[in-house]
Amino acid sequence: MQYHSPNTFEDAAALAVAAAGVTRFLAGGTDVLVQLRADIITPDTVIDIKNIPGVRDITRHDDGSWTLGVATSGAEMREHVELGLDWPGVVEAMDLIGSTQVQGRATLVGNLCNGSPAADSVPAMVTAGVEFSVTNSEGTRRVAVMDIPAGPGRTHLAQGDVISAVHIPARGARGGDAYLRFIPRTEMDIAVVGCAINLALDAAGVITQASVSLGAVAPTVLRLDEAAEALIGCTLDEATLDKLATAASAACNPISDKRGTIEFRTHVAGVLAKRTAKIAYARAQGVTK
Amino acid sequence: MALDDHKTTGFKFIGTRPDRPDGLDKVTGRALFGADAQAPGMLHGAIVRSPHAHARILRIDTTAAEALEGVKAVVTRADFATGLSGEFGFVLENVMAGDRALYDGHAVAAVAASSALIARDAAKLVQVDYEILPHVTDVDAAMVDDAPVLNDTYADATVPAGLHPNVVRYHESGHGDVEAGFAAADLIVEDSFKTEATHQGYIEPHACLATLGADGKGELWCTTQGHWIAQKTCAALVGIDTSQLRVTASEIGGGFGGKTTVFIEPVALALSRKANRPVKIVMNRSEVFRATGPTSSTSMDVKIGMMKDGTITAAQGVFRLQGGAFPGAPMEFSAMCAFAPYNLENVKQVGYDVISNRPKQAAYRAPGAPMASFAVESVIDDLCKQLGLDPIDTRLKNAAREGTKASYGPRFQRIGLVETLEAAKAHPHYTAPLKPGQGRGVSCGFWFNHGGETSVSLALSEDGTCQISVGTPDIGGSRASMALMAAEVLGIAYENFRVTVADTATLGYNDVSHGSRVTYASGLATIKAAQDAVAKLCKRAAAKWGIPEDAVYWEDGFAKPSGANAGNFDPIPLAEITKDMGSTGGPISGHFEATPEGAGVSFGTHIVDAEVDPETGKTAVVRYTVIQDAGKAIHPTYVEGQFQGGAAQGIGWALNEEYVYGEDGRLQNSIFLDYRVPVASDLPMIDTVIVEVPNPGHPYGVRGVGETGIVPPLAAIANAVSAAAGVRLRHLPMSPPRILRALRAQASEG
Numbered sequence A: 001m002q003y004h005s006p007n008t009f010e011d012a013a014a015l016a017v018a019a020a021g022v023t024r025f026l027a028g029g030t031d032v033l034v035q036l037r038a039d040i041i042t043p044d045t046v047i048d049i050k051n052i053p054g055v056r057d058i059t060r061h062d063d064g065s066w067t068l069g070v071a072t073s074g075a076e077m078r079e080h081v082e083l084g085l086d087w088p089g090v091v092e093a094m095d096l097i098g099s100t101q102v103q104g105r106a107t108l109v110g111n112l113c114n115g116s117p118a119a120d121s122v123p124a125m126v127t128a129g130v131e132f133s134v135t136n137s138e139g140t141r142r143v144a145v146m147d148i149p150a151g152p153g154r155t156h157l158a159q160g161d162v163i164s165a166v167h168i169p170a171r172g173a174r175g176g177d178a179y180l181r182f183i184p185r186t187e188m189d190i191a192v193v194g195c196a197i198n199l200a201l202d203a204a205g206v207i208t209q210a211s212v213s214l215g216a217v218a219p220t221v222l223r224l225d226e227a228a229e230a231l232i233g234c235t236l237d238e239a240t241l242d243k244l245a246t247a248a249s250a251a252c253n254p255i256s257d258k259r260g261t262i263e264f265r266t267h268v269a270g271v272l273a274k275r276t277a278k279i280a281y282a283r284a285q286g287v288t289k
Numbered sequence B: 001m002a003l004d005d006h007k008t009t010g011f012k013f014i015g016t017r018p019d020r021p022d023g024l025d026k027v028t029g030r031a032l033f034g035a036d037a038q039a040p041g042m043l044h045g046a047i048v049r050s051p052h053a054h055a056r057i058l059r060i061d062t063t064a065a066e067a068l069e070g071v072k073a074v075v076t077r078a079d080f081a082t083g084l085s086g087e088f089g090f091v092l093e094n095v096m097a098g099d100r101a102l103y104d105g106h107a108v109a110a111v112a113a114s115s116a117l118i119a120r121d122a123a124k125l126v127q128v129d130y131e132i133l134p135h136v137t138d139v140d141a142a143m144v145d146d147a148p149v150l151n152d153t154y155a156d157a158t159v160p161a162g163l164h165p166n167v168v169r170y171h172e173s174g175h176g177d178v179e180a181g182f183a184a185a186d187l188i189v190e191d192s193f194k195t196e197a198t199h200q201g202y203i204e205p206h207a208c209l210a211t212l213g214a215d216g217k218g219e220l221w222c223t224t225q226g227h228w229i230a231q232k233t234c235a236a237l238v239g240i241d242t243s244q245l246r247v248t249a250s251e252i253g254g255g256f257g258g259k260t261t262v263f264i265e266p267v268a269l270a271l272s273r274k275a276n277r278p279v280k281i282v283m284n285r286s287e288v289f290r291a292t293g294p295t296s297s298t299s300m301d302v303k304i305g306m307m308k309d310g311t312i313t314a315a316q317g318v319f320r321l322q323g324g325a326f327p328g329a330p331m332e333f334s335a336m337c338a339f340a341p342y343n344l345e346n347v348k349q350v351g352y353d354v355i356s357n358r359p360k361q362a363a364y365r366a367p368g369a370p371m372a373s374f375a376v377e378s379v380i381d382d383l384c385k386q387l388g389l390d391p392i393d394t395r396l397k398n399a400a401r402e403g404t405k406a407s408y409g410p411r412f413q414r415i416g417l418v419e420t421l422e423a424a425k426a427h428p429h430y431t432a433p434l435k436p437g438q439g440r441g442v443s444c445g446f447w448f449n450h451g452g453e454t455s456v457s458l459a460l461s462e463d464g465t466c467q468i469s470v471g472t473p474d475i476g477g478s479r480a481s482m483a484l485m486a487a488e489v490l491g492i493a494y495e496n497f498r499v500t501v502a503d504t505a506t507l508g509y510n511d512v513s514h515g516s517r518v519t520y521a522s523g524l525a526t527i528k529a530a531q532d533a534v535a536k537l538c539k540r541a542a543a544k545w546g547i548p549e550d551a552v553y554w555e556d557g558f559a560k561p562s563g564a565n566a567g568n569f570d571p572i573p574l575a576e577i578t579k580d581m582g583s584t585g586g587p588i589s590g591h592f593e594a595t596p597e598g599a600g601v602s603f604g605t606h607i608v609d610a611e612v613d614p615e616t617g618k619t620a621v622v623r624y625t626v627i628q629d630a631g632k633a634i635h636p637t638y639v640e641g642q643f644q645g646g647a648a649q650g651i652g653w654a655l656n657e658e659y660v661y662g663e664d665g666r667l668q669n670s671i672f673l674d675y676r677v678p679v680a681s682d683l684p685m686i687d688t689v690i691v692e693v694p695n696p697g698h699p700y701g702v703r704g705v706g707e708t709g710i711v712p713p714l715a716a717i718a719n720a721v722s723a724a725a726g727v728r729l730r731h732l733p734m735s736p737p738r739i740l741r742a743l744r745a746q747a748s749e750g
């Protein structure tokens, strides 16, 4: 096993493209090291990206948008007050991952690239409209979240692609997002269903923009455009919530496994969608944080 | 010298709560657990395990593994003893497969290498050719006519003709005439229940360090609840004499019954003999789940008849337990404990021990009893609901008391069930208002408790302090309890004692730390050993004073002349006698060896409040009270700890813990991520009430407390959850998908 710790993303990409066999980038390592020790993977090449300058920076730009370094940990995100005020859903989704110890290492990019359909931060990144800089030997391009997952444990990134930055849009006026997951316990568990919703309202409280996403109910994260459509032009009345729940359940394409049945996931997706929408709506109204 | 053998009040040390002697080492990391042992030249072992639930082993090719640099030995079944029968035969078959792999995770070979990583790589190089056979993992499926046969030689003479060969043992007991009893009932409830297999979930995986020479002399360090049973079993499995193997128990990070047998220890010994080097093996968590001993899963039918006033007229239960690929599922304990809390005229219980393609079950706190109690106490709850009766009053009405003929045969001596029920009724929890969406459940539970072979040795030091050697690994603070009991006898302070868990070479035989026996049996032996030392102390004082031995008595740490006739001597403190003991007759020690038979049975009553989210089926236990008879709480904090631990493990078992097998017969959730033990935030603060009804079989009245506490929780929680959900839950664990399915089924039925 070869271990590298390059100082630039270009070098990281060059190492990855040249590597033979199984390659893993090492961000927080909370997936990679666990899988290595459990004999799930045996990488030939490990490329640690934490020594690249700026990978832990959280930057707010003049237009209100954000750039996060790819090794920013969940704990660093949660402690950033302004980021939490702008994107409470993204921050709470990331914060649900693991324990205090895991929070000190785990990253958004690792969560996405590990490829778990149940990854908690991914639905929240989808509804926030997050994009990534992806660097390879030809340069750097921008890719939307939805374009990265390919299936359980797989992404559309090519050999030699390394994610070099996380971009979160500006919050804008009267907006709010939220993420809820269902787990049988109170913590330290994997989502049986996850739901993120991001809303923007007009001055009268009518929803003008909406985005709905589900995790753990299909091979990859889902963006529910029909469910979002159902919200636009409405306040969050009961009829709208029912429509949302029906659309959310209808969009599910889950499996039955040790964590939950098809029937259960499909039903709970609707329940969570309603509950998440209420939180996001209250946040958009400025009633809660 | 008169020794007051029985004493239940007026204690000086018993009932206090000093710090446990092993506490500092454990919180600072100095304590040595199973994996903490090292030896010069030590190798690391790794085990090759079957990925199949049931397969014939056609060929094992170890050449590639042996060729790997750093590999020093590879063993298969050929490296173990032959001709073993009974339990030793089953254990050997379990720790190293013979011609067939019987479950996913079954050991088929093992390697020893110079590093753990090389050993792991070498294990992957062992080539095993399998012929896959049909498998069965469910208890009911294993009993039907066309179920795959695991072994057609295991069934013993108890099994009635015509049953599938997977049924290997049968039990029937009871008294009276149940049919007549049912005929007299105003209401009969009959229902069926299932529980899934759970694991003890001890935090410390199995680990050992073994040395075995060509001369047949061995040393073994391991994490175990009983090193004498480990000694006996390992010696038999590798074919050496018992006394030639010295076994030392490490500190133990939990066992709960699961460390009362061996798994990796004989394998490490066999590897060591072959490599002529010490060999260490440490299981990972996945191996612990796949290849050690979880509980049985069960399928049960219970029928109870009741009069309108709550009197039970008849009770009957059938308990089918799957215990993995070998005989031994504790179905007779399920049957015998099921109705034990009640005074029944007509009772009948039947048990089936069924083999299936799962790991060999091991004991888990009160083996077999919690599941049976779940079924029985659920039916009683239903009867109370339908007849509009108070669940505690109804249990009081039927409660077993002193003199009651137990459902499993004998007459009870002094027991404390009624006292726990009365304490439950009086507890503020029982009448506290519930919020909407919450439900309350109660349940009683019973466990026998055990005595077992016990040896204790106690030696006084010149400075007046005392060392005690016990042979029962300390799994719950027992060293503190031993020191307290010895302090009570010797009349010197707790701090003067050091209690050591001695190895197999330094003390006589000791049965395992199981059956809630340690504070009872090692405690009794410690008291007797201390009394033995006291007699010798009195003798020295008598010699010094020149008076007869029986004119001296012992009080508060002093030898005293017994009254004016004995002479007017100043009392002599213990330390003064021990100071000169070398010249007054030699070292002073006390000993005791016996198999105490007076372990008092124990009962508990639990009250639980639970809340159910009707939209998702998610449950929260919001309040929990454990009331249990301890006989006498030697160290109340550790008694409360046992009560709370039983409730915590019961909550896991009731709500989310389960072995999930796939269609392929493989265990799907062999890590703690998906084998869901409760995390701290899942649990409420668990209240405890210690009831003390002295056990006549112990000098200070002790009853074991380690196991009874896990008997009532499954039913108490199920009754609470069923009340909160408005639908009876009959299948444990009551995971959210199961609860939601029950709720939706009820809604669609209207």
Ligand SMILES: Cc1cc2nc3c(=O)[nH]c(=O)nc-3n(C[C@H](O)[C@H](O)[C@H](O)COP(=O)(O)OP(=O)(O)OC[C@H]3O[C@@H](n4cnc5c(N)ncnc54)[C@H](O)[C@@H]3O)c2cc1C
Pocket (backbone or CB within 6 Å): A023, A024, A025, A026, A027, A028, A029, A030, A031, A032, A033, A034, A049, A070, A096, A097, A098, A099, A102, A105, A106, A107, A108, A109, A110, A111, A112, A113, A114, A118, A119, A120, A121, A157, A161, A162, A163, A164, A188, A189, A190, A191
């Ligand atoms: C105890 C525990 C609890 C957990 N709980 C949760 C939970 O509740 N919810 C949840 O979703 N997850 C959970 N996880 C999984 C894990 O913590 C998260 O997925 C985490 O976000 C992974 O981030 P990381 O930085 O540690 O990733 P790493 O392990 O470093 O990497 C993960 C993957 O991402 C790839 N990668 C990393 N950086 C880059 C990059 N810059 N460009 C391209 N690819 C990259 C790696 O090659 C690897 O395939 C838990 C893990 C543990 C150990």
